[in-house]
Amino acid sequence: MKALVYHGPGIKAWEEVADPVIIDDTDAIVRVEVTTICGSDLHIMKGDVPAVTDGRILGHEAVGTVTAIGAAARRVKVGDRVLVSCITACGTCSYCRDGHAGQCLGGGGWILGHKIDGTQAELVRVPFADLSTYPIPDGVSDEAVLMLADILPTGYEVGVLNGHVRPGDVVAVVGAGPIGLAAIIGSRLYSPTTVIAIDLADSRLDAAKSFGADVTVNNSRDDPLAVVRSLTGGLGADVAIEAVGTAATFELATTLIRPGGHVANIGVHGTSATLHLEDLWIRNVTITTGLVDASSTPTLLRLIGSGQPDAGRLVTHHFQLDEMEHAYDVFADAANSGALKVVLSATSE
DSSP states (O other), rough: EEEEEEEEEOOEEEOOOOOOOOOOOEEEEEEEEEOOOOOHHHHHHTTTTSSTTTOOBBBOEEEEEEEEETTTTOOOOOTTTEEEOOSBSSSSSSHTTTTTGGGSSSSSSOBTTTTBSSBSEEEEEEETTHHHHHHEEEEEEEHHHHTTHHHHHHHIIIIITTTTTTTOOOEEEEEESSSHHHHHHHTTTTOEEEEEESSSOHHHHHOOOHTTEEEEETTTTSHHHHHHHHTTTTEEEEEEEEEEEEEEHHHHHHHEEEEEEEEEEOOOOOOOOOHHHHHHHHTOOOEEOOOOOTTTTHHHHHHHHTOOOOOOGOOOOOOOEHHHHHHHHHTTTHHOOSSSSSEEOOOOO
């Protein structure tokens, strides 16, 4: 088969590799029909995730059809069309049983495209397939379901739930890329009074408006802190969600927060950031970090099955699987291409 293979920082290739095979009795092999590229894949390409080594097939999001199963698989059947989650759950360790599969101790967690070969390929092996895949709801497009492999659960769990967004809150989202937009979508489920999107790109701020941001701030031209304080009587945001993964955006999020507020960091950080405890310690500020657990995926599947949110609108560009290298270039150049999420589809036979 063909797959997108990582060969070190800045080096990748769409190349011939061996087909995956069943290794454990709980495995399934899935023929990939649509997949996508994540911001964390770009961090891998920058060398920010050293656990990813030369020869790794990238990707952790897919919709496809099960072609083979291990002897212990019970729920998943050959021929099923499934969502492959970015998080693999053993289901039996203490973290999985507590709803935190992102920290799985039994061989799961974020392993696809990270510690084992991933989904940017024609076929993928999915461990613990009964607990790490989801049936496709009737009447929902593959593209919409694909958005539930990672970005919507991540924005919702690591941003909205960790940030304790409540009715009437003012929410500041730093970064209006796909994850930031997912956080805006998730925040809207909790009826905040104001959602403020902050970014350097006007195209992404326009997208933020379309997904529910009330106020947008281009911080290459305007002062986000002044805007937030003007909207909150000088207090600051109730919740600040960091959705980029740089020192500057994290530090900005901590300046925007009011006393007693919550800073929820979603971004993948490859370098250190300064934590100004000399300012924060006295203000009762809570700071959370996190890897998605995908525990919200069943809830989000029910929501998109009812038409809310229209997750497919996050997709801006379409490619075939064999255009993977070009798709990476387009996605990485989002400021000029306007890319939010790209979808790569298998060629119909």
